[in-house]
Amino acid sequence: AQSVTQPDIHITVSEGASLELRCNYSYGATPYLFWYVQSPGQGLQLLLKYFSGDTLVQGIKGFEAEFKRSQSSFNLRKPSVHWSDAAEYFCAVGDNNNDMRFGAGTRLTVKP
């Protein structure tokens, strides 16, 4: 079965600074990759997804992610972080069956 690792439990960045959240996956075939964001007391919201094709995918709220097969990574990036981006971010990988596995999450704190 596939698995997901998010190496950073907590990241703090200053408002306006760039952001990169790491995600590594383990799966034998081409995975379906997702990033979700969860604000306190809210459900998870999809930021972006990768199925095939262009390895750089654009999402909502100015986020993007790049699929790198050689590194088994799908890192999330944003050039300039806003205070409202403070939340928990989850990377997820789906397979050809029904299995969707989530990482443990990275909590983002934004300093003013």
Added chain:
Amino acid sequence: GAGVSQSPRYKVAKRGQDVALRCDPISGHVSLFWYQQALGQGPEFLTYFQNEAQLDKSGLPSDRFFAERPEGSVSTLKIQRTQQEDSAVYLCASSTIQGAKSPLHFGNGTRLTVT
């Protein structure tokens, strides 16, 4: 349109009680997933429905957990004889097409506390 709705938002149960958690998916969504999210963790898969058929229940942690979706829309997750380790947020998600390829639409979850 309306999103995925879960009720109740919060549930406190004494150890040994039975609880039922409800999920109203987005109308017309074929797939429905239940996840368990412990504090500080990512969601852990519990079970998956395609319409009314429960195709995968491999994530249910014990036989005290039971889920149903009898008419292919509303789903109920039931936990019998609750234990303290059942305390978590239970998330429901639905999607338009089958399987884990499609993006999931999540509800806000039910936070279960077992005392």
